[in-house]
Amino acid sequence: MEINNKIIKLLDDLREKTPLVHQITNNVTINDCANITLAIGGSPVMAEDIHEVREMVSLASSLVLNIGILTTGSIEAMIAAGKKANELNIPVILDPVGVGATSYRNESCKKIMSEVKLAVIRGNLSEIKSIYGIDTVTRGVDASESFVAGSNEFTKAKAMARNFADKFNTVVAITGEVDIITDGKTLYATSNGHKMMSRVTGTGCMCTAVIGCYLGAGDNNLIAALAGVVSMGIAGETAYERLDKKIEGSGTFRVKMIDAMYNLCDIEINKRSEINEE
Amino acid sequence: MEINNKIIKLLDDLREKTPLVHQITNNVTINDCANITLAIGGSPVMAEDIHEVREMVSLASSLVLNIGILTTGSIEAMIAAGKKANELNIPVILDPVGVGATSYRNESCKKIMSEVKLAVIRGNLSEIKSIYGIDTVTRGVDASESFVAGSNEFTKAKAMARNFADKFNTVVAITGEVDIITDGKTLYATSNGHKMMSRVTGTGCMCTAVIGCYLGAGDNNLIAALAGVVSMGIAGETAYERLDKKIEGSGTFRVKMIDAMYNLCDIEINKRSEINEE
Amino acid sequence: MEINNKIIKLLDDLREKTPLVHQITNNVTINDCANITLAIGGSPVMAEDIHEVREMVSLASSLVLNIGILTTGSIEAMIAAGKKANELNIPVILDPVGVGATSYRNESCKKIMSEVKLAVIRGNLSEIKSIYGIDTVTRGVDASESFVAGSNEFTKAKAMARNFADKFNTVVAITGEVDIITDGKTLYATSNGHKMMSRVTGTGCMCTAVIGCYLGAGDNNLIAALAGVVSMGIAGETAYERLDKKIEGSGTFRVKMIDAMYNLCDIEINKRSEINEE
Numbered sequence: 013m014e015i016n017n018k019i020i021k022l023l024d025d026l027r028e029k030t031p032l033v034h035q036i037t038n039n040v041t042i043n044d045c046a047n048i049t050l051a052i053g054g055s056p057v058m059a060e061d062i063h064e065v066r067e068m069v070s071l072a073s074s075l076v077l078n079i080g081i082l083t084t085g086s087i088e089a090m091i092a093a094g095k096k097a098n099e100l101n102i103p104v105i106l107d108p109v110g111v112g113a114t115s116y117r118n119e120s121c122k123k124i125m126s127e128v129k130l131a132v133i134r135g136n137l138s139e140i141k142s143i144y145g146i147d148t149v150t151r152g153v154d155a156s157e158s159f160v161a162g163s164n165e166f167t168k169a170k171a172m173a174r175n176f177a178d179k180f181n182t183v184v185a186i187t188g189e190v191d192i193i194t195d196g197k198t199l200y201a202t203s204n205g206h207k208m209m210s211r212v213t214g215t216g217c218m219c220t221a222v223i224g225c226y227l228g229a230g231d232n233n234l235i236a237a238l239a240g241v242v243s244m245g246i247a248g249e250t251a252y253e254r255l256d257k258k259i260e261g262s263g264t265f266r267v268k269m270i271d272a273m274y275n276l277c278d279i280e281i282n283k284r285s286e287i288n289e290e
Numbered sequence: 291m292e293i294n295n296k297i298i299k300l301l302d303d304l305r306e307k308t309p310l311v312h313q314i315t316n317n318v319t320i321n322d323c324a325n326i327t328l329a330i331g332g333s334p335v336m337a338e339d340i341h342e343v344r345e346m347v348s349l350a351s352s353l354v355l356n357i358g359i360l361t362t363g364s365i366e367a368m369i370a371a372g373k374k375a376n377e378l379n380i381p382v383i384l385d386p387v388g389v390g391a392t393s394y395r396n397e398s399c400k401k402i403m404s405e406v407k408l409a410v411i412r413g414n415l416s417e418i419k420s421i422y423g424i425d426t427v428t429r430g431v432d433a434s435e436s437f438v439a440g441s442n443e444f445t446k447a448k449a450m451a452r453n454f455a456d457k458f459n460t461v462v463a464i465t466g467e468v469d470i471i472t473d474g475k476t477l478y479a480t481s482n483g484h485k486m487m488s489r490v491t492g493t494g495c496m497c498t499a500v501i502g503c504y505l506g507a508g509d510n511n512l513i514a515a516l517a518g519v520v521s522m523g524i525a526g527e528t529a530y531e532r533l534d535k536k537i538e539g540s541g542t543f544r545v546k547m548i549d550a551m552y553n554l555c556d557i558e559i560n561k562r563s564e565i566n567e568e
Numbered sequence: 569m570e571i572n573n574k575i576i577k578l579l580d581d582l583r584e585k586t587p588l589v590h591q592i593t594n595n596v597t598i599n600d601c602a603n604i605t606l607a608i609g610g611s612p613v614m615a616e617d618i619h620e621v622r623e624m625v626s627l628a629s630s631l632v633l634n635i636g637i638l639t640t641g642s643i644e645a646m647i648a649a650g651k652k653a654n655e656l657n658i659p660v661i662l663d664p665v666g667v668g669a670t671s672y673r674n675e676s677c678k679k680i681m682s683e684v685k686l687a688v689i690r691g692n693l694s695e696i697k698s699i700y701g702i703d704t705v706t707r708g709v710d711a712s713e714s715f716v717a718g719s720n721e722f723t724k725a726k727a728m729a730r731n732f733a734d735k736f737n738t739v740v741a742i743t744g745e746v747d748i749i750t751d752g753k754t755l756y757a758t759s760n761g762h763k764m765m766s767r768v769t770g771t772g773c774m775c776t777a778v779i780g781c782y783l784g785a786g787d788n789n790l791i792a793a794l795a796g797v798v799s800m801g802i803a804g805e806t807a808y809e810r811l812d813k814k815i816e817g818s819g820t821f822r823v824k825m826i827d828a829m830y831n832l833c834d835i836e837i838n839k840r841s842e843i844n845e846e
Contacts, residue, residue, distance in 0.1 A: 039317045039595045040324050040336050046596050046769035051818045056769065057666070058596050061638050064672035071669060082339050083363075085639075110335070113349060116342035211552070213324035213334065254815060259532060261552025262329045263545040267819040274767070274817025317595045318602050318614050360617050361641075388613070391627060394620035489830070491602035491612065537810060539830025540607045541823040 015200075016285055019239040020278045022230050027053035031073035031228025035221060036060045036090050038080025038109065041214030044266075045076075045221040051273040052243065054225035060086060065093040073228030075102055077128070078217055079120055080109035087120045094128030103131035103227040103236075107220040111135070112142030125180070131233045133176075134185040134220050134241075137169060144176050158188040161203065166190060170199060170290070185237045187219060193241055195234045202238070203286045204245025206252040211262045212269070219244040222273070238287070246284045247272040293478075293565055297517040298556045300508050305331035309351035309506030313499060314338045314368050316358025316387065319492030322544075323354070323499040329551040330521065332503035338364060343371035351506030353380055355406075356495055357398055358387035365398045372406030381409035381505040381514075385498040389413070390420030403458070409511045411454075412463040412498050412519075415447060422454050436466040439481065444468060448477060448568070463515045465497060471519055473512045480516070481564045482523025484530040489540045490547070497522040500551070516565070524562045525550040571756075571843055575795040576834045578786050583609035587629035587784030591777060592616045592646050594636025594665065597770030600822075601632075601777040607829040608799065610781035616642060621649035629784030631658055633684075634773055635676055636665035643676045650684030659687035659783040659792075663776040667691070668698030681736070687789045689732075690741040690776050690797075693725060700732050714744040717759065722746060726755060726846070741793045743775060749797055751790045758794070759842045760801025762808040767818045768825070775800040778829070794843070802840045803828040 033054045037045050042058060049056035059068040062085065069075050075097040077090045097104045106128075111121045121143060125133075135143070137157045159165035170192055177184045177196035186192040191202045209215040223240030230236060251268035255261075272280075311332045315323050320336060327334035337346040340363065347353050353375040355368045375382045384406075389399045399421060403411075413421070415435045437443035448470055455462045455474035464470040467485070471478045487493040501518030508514060529546035533539075550558075589610045593601050598614060605612035615624040618641065625631050631653040633646045653660050662684075667677045677699060681689075691699070693713045715721035726748055733740045733752035742748040747758045765771040779796030786792060807824035811817075828836075 038336075040320050042596050043321060043599060043769065047818065047822070050767045050769060057669075058594075058637055059666075059670070061640070061672065063640070064638065064670040067670040067672070081336060082342065084339070084341075110337075113335070114337070114342040114345040116339065116345070211328045213321065213328060259549065259553065261549035262325065263548030263552070266325070266548075267545055267823055270819030270822075271815065271817035274819070275815065316614075318598050321599060359614055360620065362617070362619075388615075391613070392615070392620040392623040394617065394623070489606045491599065491606060537827065537831065539827035540603065541826030541830070544603070544826075545823055 015287055015289065016282050018235050019242060020281055022226055022235060022239050023276065026225055026229035029229050030055050031225060032057055032071055033074050033076060033221065033224045033228050034059065034069045034072035034093065035076040035224065036065065036086060036093060037076060037078035037217065040080055041217040044214040045217055047270055048218040048273055049221050049225055051270045052222055052225050052276065054228065060089050062089045062092055065089045066096040069093045069097050069102060070100060072102060074224045075104045076221055076224040077104060077124060078107040078109060078220060079117060080217060082116060082120055087123065090124055091127050094124065098129045103233060104128055105132040105134065105220055105224050105227060106130050107217060108133065108135050108139050108143055111139045130180065130182045131227055132183040132185060132223055132237045134187065134223060134237065136216065137186055137188055140176065140184065140186050141172065144172055159190065161190045161201065174199060183233045183237045185241055187216065187241060191241045193234065193238045198234060199290045200238050201288045201290060202242055202245065204242055204284060205248045208252050208262065208265055209248040212266045215244065215248065242285050242287065243273065243276055246276065246280055249284065250280065293567065294560050294563055296513050297520060298559055300504055300513060300517050301554065304503055304507035307507050308333050309503060310335055310349055311352050311354060311502045311506050312337065312347045312350035312371065313354040313502065314343065314364060314371060315354060315356035315495065318358055319495040322492040323495055325548055326496040326551055327499050327503055329548045330500055330503050330554065332506065338367050340367045340370055343367045344374040347371045347375050347380060348378060350380060352502045353382045354499055354502040355382065355402060356385040356387060356498060357395060358495060360394060360398055365401065368402055369405050372402065376407045381511060382406055383410040383412065383498055383502050383505060384408050385495060386411065386413050386417050386421055389417045408458065408460045409505055410461040410463060410501055410515045412465065412501060412515065414494065415464055415466055418454065418462065418464050419450065422450055437468065439468045439479065452477060461511045461515045463519055465494065465519055469519050471512065471516045476512060477568045478516050479566045479568060480520055480523065482520055482562060483526045486530055486540065486543055487526040490544045493522065493526065520563050520565065521551065521554055524554065524558055527562065528558065571845065572838050572841055574791050575798060576837055578782055578791060578795050579832065582781055582785035585785050586611050587781060588613055588627055589630050589632060589777065589780045589784050590615065590625045590628035590649065591632040591780065592621065592642060592649060593632065593634035593773065596636055597773040600770040601773055603826055604774040604829055605777050605781055607826050608778055608781050608832065610784065616645050618645045618648055621645045622652040625649045625653050625658060626656060628658060630780045631660045632777055632780040633660060633680060634663040634665060634776060635673060636773060638672060638676055643679065646680055647683050650680065654685045659789060660684055661688040661690065661776055661780050661783060662686050663773060664689065664691050664695050664699055667695045686736065686738045687783055688739040688741060688779055688793045690743065690779060690793065692772065693742055693744055696732065696740065696742050697728065700728055715746065717746045717757065730755060739789045739793045741797055743772065743797060747797045749790065749794045754790060755846045756794050757844045757846060758798055758801065760798055760840060761804045764808050764818065764821055765804040768822045771800065771804065798841050798843065799829065799832055802832065802836055805840065806836065
């Protein structure tokens with residue numbers, strides 16, 4: 013399948029280039045984000061102080077902004093790094109964790125989006141709806157809304173994603189049971205992954221970090237977002253298959269996800285990817 | 291046993307309700323606390339900025355405060371969140387990590403306790419003695435004093451715990467080789483767990499997080515504290531049993547503890563719980 | 569081998585004494601540093617607020633400073649803790665993570681080194697060259713330069729390490745494929761470890777933490793640095809050997825490294841250590 017070949021090519025480039033991925037992220041999942049970046053073949057750097065983010069991002073191939081734990085300083089640093097990245101044509105991805113839950117997150121997210129040009133934005137349905145201005149319920153930082161393929165909600169989400177991507181001239185990735193990735197024109201619906209991923213903190217953040225790695229390896233933002241979502245989904249379902257369900261649980265599952273990302277290869281992608289272009 | 295049934299009922303309710311547990315905690319074990327919360331069936335949210343903690347805690351079923359790594363901002367945020375929780379009758383648990391080691395910790399802990407009404411306070415013997423005003427030696431953040439069942443020290447600790455709970459109108463949980471959980475009237479002494487738990491950072495913090503989950507699932511603070519301590523102890527001893535001692539150590543032990551919490555069920559609780567009511 | 573016996577003796581002392589190791593470190597690997605400290609037999613405490621670091625370090629047997637994620641507050645706290653440690657003759661180790669990448673890191677590092685007397689400094693080749701004032705390329709926080717035994721670069725690195733140690737009256741440890749540990753007079757070249765360690769975040773930070781544990785257990789800084797580097801290398805190569813390469817990767821490797829540190833013993837050290845004195 014042609015689209016698989018594009019993903020495989022980008023994965024090869026990633027491992028060849030080992031892009032430096034500058035991440036300003038939250039303290040809950042910062043270690044997981046660094047380790048998944050190394051697992052797939054990237055090189056993470058997590059600087060977040062305003063005094064050095066501009067200089068650090070200048071060395072990087074891509075920039076990941078994640079608002080999982082906000083502080084006044086971190087927003088300022090994200091915007092400074094983001095602007096510098098824009099100047100240098102370094103792609104920026106935003107993960108608007110928990111947006112919709114508090115006004116502080118909403119405002120911070122708006123501020124970032126108004127000052128930084130984003131290559132990709134990845135969130136769950138509640139988060140993306142919230143940014144888009146549709147009334148929704150965000151319950152903490154976990155997905156509180158979702159949809160299944162073929163549902164009315166799915167059709168609506170696809171239309172919203174396209175409009176969002178058009179309006180902000182970016183790539184939108186909505187992840188959940190089914191995932192939507194679009195640049196406003198082409199739209200991919202993918203369904204890799206396993207629901208156990210929601211029982212480990214940071215699978216969303218890790219997905220964003222992996223997209224960050226792909227962004228740093230090539231120059232097609234849409235394919236990078238698709239590759240990241242599919243890679244993370246494959247890692248999750250591979251980990252689930254290898255679990256001894258009688259005695260193993262979310263602890264081992266998390267370790268095996270990172271193992272699967274480390275071992276991700278063309279064979280796995282060709283065997284497992286579930287991608288529909290619409 | 292009747293008490294086991296109460297714990298099992300609360301665990302069922304927890305998994306049915308998936309309570310949102312707002313945690314303001316330390317950066318050493320924040321990821322472990324989020325993952326153990328997800329493992330037992332809760333939903334963690336870790337917001338700590340003063341600008342959003344009041345709004346975030348309003349969405350939550352319980353609030354966990356952990357002073358493992360203090361900063362000026364975090365104490366202020368803890369008190370703001372705690373007061374809001376009190377207003378809304380959302381139960382608050384405090385983990386006074388390392389209190390007794392520095393005057394800053396002592397004062398911060400006192401400040402929180404004077405401004406926020408606590409449903410439960412969980413610490414090791416040194417920490418609880420230190421708060422209670424008994425001269426003690428806190429060595430860093432790890433347990434430096436303990437007792438065994440039947441000892442004179444154990445008798446004294448039980449009396450102190452009852453008085454403490456009475457004085458502050460709260461539930462006190464002292465964890466160690468033997469654990470004491472009391473609301474001042476009823477007192478449970480439990481002895482689940484394994485000493486290897488002290489070789490993994492954050493088993494105390496994780497215990498507090500698990501109590502936070504139970505607090506968010508029901509309305510009996512004493513049973514919630516008991517259920518949390520027993521669940522964590524069972525997870526620890528189950529993990530130890532499943533360890534290949536020749537080649538595995540504290541790394542695998544930690545992963546298997548989270549696995550055991552994920553798989554915790556009525557059968558395990560009935561088989562393993564060691565609870566004495568006094 | 570006599571040098572092995574010195575390491576084994578220090579490891580025994582470490583496990584007998586369980587030294588309290590105060591660490592002011594970065595949020596990416598803080599949990600790993602605490603867990604590796606516990607795995608080898610030390611007791612970690614991670615306080616970083618300026619209000620309590622002086623008091624906390626007074627309780628400790630050694631102090632670890634790691635600039636992996638800098639903030640204005642953290643540098644100030646590092647210097648305050650370092651000065652107090654110097655007053656009390658508590659050994660201090662510095663890990664200059666990513667120095668050379670930004671001017672902020674360079675200045676912060678210089679500031680610490682000018683105000684705090686260091687027992688040991690551990691970094692990769694780029695970092696040590698950068699501090700020493702040799703033009704180099706630091707790419708984020710990962711090693712960007714290295715050398716192999718017998719190469720011209722290796723000879724130059726040994727000379728630089730000796731001069732550096734002399735000039736600052738400290739022990740210098742340069743880690744990489746081959747490691748150099750010297751106090752300016754005696755120099756050890758070691759070659760334990762496995763290149764897969766570079767695919768897990770924090771193996772450098774963990775090495776520094778382990779040296780911190782050894783520093784807190786005895787009074788020979790050179791042997792402590794050597795023991796830390798060799799112990800971490802042995803843990804890495806043991807973990808690699810126990811990996812099921814078909815399905816396991818960097819996730820399991822990380823867990824097994826901590827397991828191996830937990831199980832490190834005289835037999836392993838005698839069997840595996842690769843140390844040349846020059």
